[in-house]
Structures are given as C-alpha cells and as structure tokens.
Amino acid sequence: MSLPPLPLLLLLLLTSEPAGAMLIRIPLRRVHAGLRTLNPLRAWEKSAEPPRLGAPSPGDKTFVPLSNYLNVQYYGEIGLGTPPQNFSVIFDTGSSNLWVPSGRCHFLSLPCWLHHRYHSKASSSFHSNETKFAIQYGTGRLNGILSEDKLTIGGLTGASVIFGEALWEPSLVFAFAHFDGILGLGFPVLAVGGVRPPLDSLVDQGLLDKPVFSFYLNRDPEAADGGELVLGGSDPAHYIPPLTFVPVTVPAYWQVHVERVHVGTGLTLCAQGCAAILDTGTSLITGPTEEIQALQAAIGGIPLLMGEYLIQCSKIPTLPPVSFHLGGVWFNLTAQDYVIQVGHHHKDVTVTQSDGFERVGLGVRHH
Structure with a gap:
C-alpha cells in the first residue's frame, strides 16, 4: 500500500x-x-x-x-x-x-x-x-x-x-x-x-x-x-493540492471522524472508526490506553513512569509508518514524524493516555 x-x-x-x-x-x-x-x-x-x-x-x-x-x-x-x-x-x-x-x-x-x-x-x-x-x-x-x-x-x-x-x-x-x-x-x-x-x-x-x-x-x-x-485562507506554497476536506462532527472542539489507523501492515487500530480532535495545543498523539499500548508494542516502545515511551535511536529508520484514514485518503506518519527527540543521546515517543457543519482541510506538505 x-x-x-x-x-x-x-x-x-x-x-x-x-x-x-x-x-x-x-x-x-x-x-x-x-x-x-x-x-x-x-x-x-x-x-x-x-x-x-x-x-x-x-x-x-x-x-x-x-x-x-x-x-x-x-x-x-x-x-x-x-x-x-x-x-x-x-x-x-x-x-x-x-x-x-x-x-x-x-x-x-x-x-x-x-x-x-x-x-x-x-x-x-x-x-x-x-x-x-x-x-x-x-x-x-x-x-x-x-x-x-x-x-x-x-x-x-x-x-x-x-x-x-x-x-x-x-x-x-x-x-x-x-x-x-x-x-x-x-x-x-x-x-x-x-x-x-x-x-x-x-x-x-x-x-x-x-x-x-x-x-x-x-x-x-x-x-x-x-x-x-x-x-482568512491558506498558503498553497505549503501543500500539494488538492486539500482533503472532512466534516467537523462536534462543533465544540475541532472533532472529526477517523475511519481507521494502521501501524505498518500488521496492526489495525480504530477498526470500526473513531472520533479524533485536531488540537494545536497538544504536543502529542493521544488515544485510548489499550490501543496506545498495542501501538507502542508494535513499534518497540519501552514504557516509562508517566505514560511516555522510549525508542532507541538506532531503530528509527526501521520503524513502521502510522497511517490515518480520513476523508477517504491515507495520511502517513513516518518514525521521523512521530518520534520526538528530547535529549542528545536518545529519542522517545511520548504518548499520554486519554478516555476514550464545519470542515477541516488536510493537505499533503511540500518536501
């Protein structure tokens, strides 16, 4: 795929x-x-x-x-x-x-x-x-x-x-x-x-x-x-048209429907669809505890005390993509996208656990 x-x-x-x-x-x-x-x-x-x-x-x-x-x-x-x-x-x-x-x-x-x-x-x-x-x-x-x-x-x-x-x-x-x-x-x-x-x-x-x-x-x-x-608009210099539009499902937060999430080719999360919030005040990708634990197990995350996970630097190039299906289009996160470097000697994936008619446009970025 x-x-x-x-x-x-x-x-x-x-x-x-x-x-x-x-x-x-x-x-x-x-x-x-x-x-x-x-x-x-x-x-x-x-x-x-x-x-x-x-x-x-x-x-x-x-x-x-x-x-x-x-x-x-x-x-x-x-x-x-x-x-x-x-x-x-x-x-x-x-x-x-x-x-x-x-x-x-x-x-x-x-x-x-x-x-x-x-x-x-x-x-x-x-x-x-x-x-x-x-x-x-x-x-x-x-x-x-x-x-x-x-x-x-x-x-x-x-x-x-x-x-x-x-x-x-x-x-x-x-x-x-x-x-x-x-x-x-x-x-x-x-x-x-x-x-x-x-x-x-x-x-x-x-x-x-x-x-x-x-x-x-x-x-x-x-x-x-x-x-x-x-x-008042968007800057086409920062994305490759066309934009993908998805409806806001709850006009309070910018909440949308995610059709499913894949981790590489071996794990499917949100299999029946799920709600997600696009939140610029949140640094991290959050989700239900069981599904986040399954995702971290699939990428080899080592759990820390406060809900974060540690990833060894040497594994970054081999980690699978995490792919989101929204509005009929797949959007892919590589390990470089979902791993945050916190110190000079390691990188870690930090994921907090959470309980689980406007439009939002998603654009593929220019490299």
Missing part, C-alpha cells in the same frame, strides 16, 4: 459568512522542551465551568509567523491595546479563550512575573469589564478578570476583543513556558465566561475575507521559521 505523507497543514473553517478585507499571516517560532514539559496545556487543562455546548504579505494576504519549540510548542506574537503591548501566545484549537498575564497579578504568582504583562492603564483603547473567570488545571486554578481592548495580529489592527487578564497562574509549568498566554481557536461553546472567541470576533467585525484559518508547522529544527498561522 502506497501512502502519502501526513500533512503539516490544517485548514479549518469557521461558521459565519464575513464581509472581510484581508488574509492574515502570523509567523510561528519553535522552542525546545524537556520530557516533563512536552504538553503544558492539555495534560492539565480543565475548564472551571462545564462547556455550554507578523507582517503583511503581498496583496491581500497577512500572515502570523510561528515559533517552534522542539516540534512541541509552536507560538506567535500578538499585541493588545493602543499602543500594542506584545505577547507570545500558543494558538490553541482545543480552547476558546484569549488570556495573558496581568500587570495586576498576585505578587506570589511566579509565572506572571516571569512573562510580559498587560497594563490596562498604558492603553488608550482599554474598556473595563471586571467579570471574573477561572480555568482549572491539574496543578491549580488560573484566575483572572475579563477586559476589552484592541487586538493586533499579523498585519491586522483595530479588532475589539474580550480577553482574560490572568491574576494567578498555577505551577511552574507556566513559569518556565516560552509563551506568555493562550489564544483559543475553538468554538464559542467552549469559551469560559461565555465570551466571543477572538477569531469569531474578527469574523463578526468583517475583518476576514473568509471564515478560515490554517496552520503550517515546520518540523525542521534547523529552520529559522517554525511555520505560520494564516487567517
């Missing part, structure tokens, strides 16, 4: 029909994480409330560059306020709120003092809200207040958004993170406090040509750029 490479571009369509003006390009940067910080968001995040189910490019395109942290954390820059106060944020499809550290944060909140902080008094466009919000993490609760101000993202300025000022950030996970805050790209039903997600606000205000965003993630550790987030 001949399988194409797994795409490094995701094209995601929002719901509204805007009368917008431009495409926005946001560069991503890449930074490197240790074994215990591979998944700072999804490993501990749980909403405190139950869900209520760059520079402009030529022409009409504006893009946001992304940083890449060991192919684990990809983040980019935004601005809040007038004049803009700049922050590095994770663009996270698994949540729907925008928050950054506040200049009014608690003096014992170490993560806040180690990052850029938003100062409302320094912004002429600030509007007070003062509604309290909270997001529950496994190591503690992130608390803050909601505020309203202007968002600068890529080449776009002047968009009014409601965001969180974090007054208390839990744990050293955030203290040593390379990002200041999180910009959620999920659906409104997931938004804590019932606020409008930032991209939905851009669509509502007619600032995007199309209700679409896409990610290109550059896995080359030597490359200067980590990729880019494009708002």
Whole structure:
C-alpha cells in the first residue's frame, strides 16, 4: 500500500459568512522542551465551568509567523491595546479563550512575573469589564478578570476583543513556558465566561475575507521559521493540492471522524472508526490506553513512569509508518514524524493516555 505523507497543514473553517478585507499571516517560532514539559496545556487543562455546548504579505494576504519549540510548542506574537503591548501566545484549537498575564497579578504568582504583562492603564483603547473567570488545571486554578481592548495580529489592527487578564497562574509549568498566554481557536461553546472567541470576533467585525484559518508547522529544527498561522485562507506554497476536506462532527472542539489507523501492515487500530480532535495545543498523539499500548508494542516502545515511551535511536529508520484514514485518503506518519527527540543521546515517543457543519482541510506538505 502506497501512502502519502501526513500533512503539516490544517485548514479549518469557521461558521459565519464575513464581509472581510484581508488574509492574515502570523509567523510561528519553535522552542525546545524537556520530557516533563512536552504538553503544558492539555495534560492539565480543565475548564472551571462545564462547556455550554507578523507582517503583511503581498496583496491581500497577512500572515502570523510561528515559533517552534522542539516540534512541541509552536507560538506567535500578538499585541493588545493602543499602543500594542506584545505577547507570545500558543494558538490553541482545543480552547476558546484569549488570556495573558496581568500587570495586576498576585505578587506570589511566579509565572506572571516571569512573562510580559498587560497594563490596562498604558492603553488608550482599554474598556473595563471586571467579570471574573477561572480555568482549572491539574496543578491549580488560573484566575483572572475579563477586559476589552484592541487586538493586533499579523498585519491586522483595530479588532475589539474580550480577553482574560490572568491574576494567578498555577505551577511552574507556566513559569518556565516560552509563551506568555493562550489564544483559543475553538468554538464559542467552549469559551469560559461565555465570551466571543477572538477569531469569531474578527469574523463578526468583517475583518476576514473568509471564515478560515490554517496552520503550517515546520518540523525542521534547523529552520529559522517554525511555520505560520494564516487567517482568512491558506498558503498553497505549503501543500500539494488538492486539500482533503472532512466534516467537523462536534462543533465544540475541532472533532472529526477517523475511519481507521494502521501501524505498518500488521496492526489495525480504530477498526470500526473513531472520533479524533485536531488540537494545536497538544504536543502529542493521544488515544485510548489499550490501543496506545498495542501501538507502542508494535513499534518497540519501552514504557516509562508517566505514560511516555522510549525508542532507541538506532531503530528509527526501521520503524513502521502510522497511517490515518480520513476523508477517504491515507495520511502517513513516518518514525521521523512521530518520534520526538528530547535529549542528545536518545529519542522517545511520548504518548499520554486519554478516555476514550464545519470542515477541516488536510493537505499533503511540500518536501
């Protein structure tokens, strides 16, 4: 069976029909994480409330560059306020709120003092809200207040958004993170406090040509750029047409139906089909415990204490592909795709265990 490479571009369509003006390009940067910080968001995040189910490019395109942290954390820059106060944020499809550290944060909140902080008094466009919000993490609760101000993202300025000022950030996970805050790209039903997600606000205000965003993630550790987030469309330079579109099955997370998963030619997982979430805030591929254990056994993974698995470097060239069938098309992960190098002397596969009408576009990347 001949399988194409797994795409490094995701094209995601929002719901509204805007009368917008431009495409926005946001560069991503890449930074490197240790074994215990591979998944700072999804490993501990749980909403405190139950869900209520760059520079402009030529022409009409504006893009946001992304940083890449060991192919684990990809983040980019935004601005809040007038004049803009700049922050590095994770663009996270698994949540729907925008928050950054506040200049009014608690003096014992170490993560806040180690990052850029938003100062409302320094912004002429600030509007007070003062509604309290909270997001529950496994190591503690992130608390803050909601505020309203202007968002600068890529080449776009002047968009009014409601965001969180974090007054208390839990744990050293955030203290040593390379990002200041999180910009959620999920659906409104997931938004804590019932606020409008930032991209939905851009669509509502007619600032995007199309209700679409896409990610290109550059896995080359030597490359200067980590990729880019494009708002309002996609960049054909990063994929081989045509895109494969699959429907979103639950408009909360970006959840899709996976038809099945093959590990080489000897193991089939998700044999009857299964649900999957495309989550840019998650560093790892997660799945039901039994199936992940079967997958790791097939590739020779050595289990570690916290749910990760170790792979010997010498075995990388001989490991089988892990292949996903979505929208009638096979997408193939090679060992170079699914093994993360954590140290100089070994590589490991890190997989956490989990319980087990929009469209998502998948594109085969250029080599």
